[in-house]
Amino acid sequence: xxxxxxxxxxxxxxxxxxxxxxxxxxxxxxxxxxxxxxxxxxxxxxxxxxxxxxxxxxxxxxxxxxxxxxxxxxxxxxxxxxxxxxxx
Amino acid sequence: xxxxxxxxxxxxxxxxxxxxxxxxxxxxxxxxxxxxxxxxxxxxxxxxxxxxxxxxxxxxxxxxxxxxxxxxxxxxxxxxxxxxxxxx
Numbered sequence: 019x020x021x022x023x024x025x026x027x028x029x030x031x032x033x034x035x036x037x038x039x040x041x042x043x044x045x046x047x048x049x050x051x052x053x054x055x056x057x058x059x060x061x062x063x064x065x066x067x068x069x070x071x072x073x074x075x076x077x078x079x080x081x082x083x084x085x086x087x088x089x090x091x092x093x094x095x096x097x098x099x100x101x102x103x104x105x106x
Numbered sequence: 107x108x109x110x111x112x113x114x115x116x117x118x119x120x121x122x123x124x125x126x127x128x129x130x131x132x133x134x135x136x137x138x139x140x141x142x143x144x145x146x147x148x149x150x151x152x153x154x155x156x157x158x159x160x161x162x163x164x165x166x167x168x169x170x171x172x173x174x175x176x177x178x179x180x181x182x183x184x185x186x187x188x189x190x191x192x193x194x
Contacts, residue, residue, distance in 0.1 A: 028163065028187075028189055029189070029191040029193070030189050031190055032155050033153060033186060033187030034153060036186070037186065044194055057138050059107040059109065060107070078167075078169045091165050091169045093165055093166075093169045
């Protein structure tokens with residue numbers, strides 16, 4: 019899983035049927051120091067809002083499992099909202 | 107999933123089995139600022155409506171093969187949505 023920050027959302031009317039009714043969030047991928055390092059567009063499953071730090075699954079089979087599906091053209095999904103990160 | 111800009115079309119008459127009727131487009135991957143990053147890729151159009159000039163989001167690898175019907179045809183990038191708006 020990766021740490022990300024929701025920086026916006028993506029509006030799409032014409033899309034693959036898998037994405038009908040699903041919220042697409044534009045997420046910066048963060049490194050362990052909280053610095054942005056690339057981005058991904060992820061399907062939200064937890065109701066994350068703009069500005070929140072989130073946990074992102076960036077692996078297709080795991081992401082499909084969250085939706086209870088074995089097929090679907092999805093790779094990234096937001097699976098948690100991060101309250102805090104403590105590192106030693 | 108990544109943002110991309112459709113910059114062209116690819117026409118192939120002789121194609122692998124399962125790719126009949128699939129439209130191929132040249133897609134330039136974009137960064138967060140929607141500037142070109144990396145080399146263009148050839149993506150299958152899984153929404154059947156994308157065209158040159160449009161902002162799209164696409165998936166790669168196995169997820170791309172999941173996007174088309176029938177599934178698991180030999181593609182490695184697929185457009186899964188046309189972007190109306192990115193709100194960052």
